[in-house]
Amino acid sequence: MSFKKFLFSFTFFKNLFIALIIVVLFLVAFVKFLDFSTNHGEEITVPNLSKMKLEVAEEKLDDEGLEVFLLDTVDFRPEFPPYSIVEQDPIAGSKVKDGRKIYVKLNAGGFAMVTFPDLKDKTFRQATNTLRALGLVEGELKYVPNIAKDIVLEVSCNGKPVKAGDKLMKNSKIDFVLGDGKDLFKEEELDSLNMDQQEIEKDTTH
Structure with a gap:
């Protein structure tokens, strides 16, 4: 039988069909094996x-x-x-x-360090806004006699004074000394000043 006749013979197509089935079965088995070995789909x-x-x-x-x-x-x-x-x-x-x-x-391994700003003579509101932006926390407040109310007079951390440029760890608590907004003169001093003023007025009228 010539090769050309073989290509169109029943035997050739039968063998080709069997070969295709074998290839398909092999591919299916190979894919199943991959799915199983890699837990594909799970x-x-x-x-x-x-x-x-x-x-x-x-x-x-x-x-x-x-x-x-x-x-x-x-x-x-x-x-x-x-x-x-x-x-x-x-x-x-x-x-x-x-x-x-x-x-x-x-x-992170710990709080970062920040440079402390100059808060002296600023209002308490301005100071706290600046502290929060740096990651610092307001601590205790102490008021002392001063004509300017809520003005920052002193700042400290853990009992030690803090100045502009010092390095502090974030989340540190900052304590404030603020002005109470009251007159510096005591009541007795005011009475004395009023009396002196009255004496001056009397002298000018005579």
Whole structure:
């Protein structure tokens, strides 16, 4: 039988059909094997990584078939341990596919240092607005006699005077000494001044 006749023979088409079936079965089996070996299609519950060190989270996610990716370090939050995870995306409890990256942010190792501003002779409202912008906290208030009400006369931290340019840790408490807005003269001194004024007026009328 010539080759041309063989190409159009029943035997050729039968063998071709059998070969195609074998190829299809092999591909189906191969895909099934991949699905089985990679857990394709299965969803994984994202664990809660809050307050974990990055190394611990990496081990935990690796066991789950997930990856961790560090995005950034945020300002220190005292409710979290230093260098622990404070945020994650996707959040805990989410359903994800195998191999998904979990993006995390770490807590700083401590409060950052800030430069203390010049608050002397500013109003208490101005001073507190400045402190809050720097991450500092108002502490105790003490009023002393001064004609200017709520004017900052002195500032201190942990009992020590603080001046402009000093370095303080964020979240430090700043204590204030403020003017009470009352006259500096005592009542007796005012009475004496009034009497002197009356004597002057009498002398000028005579």
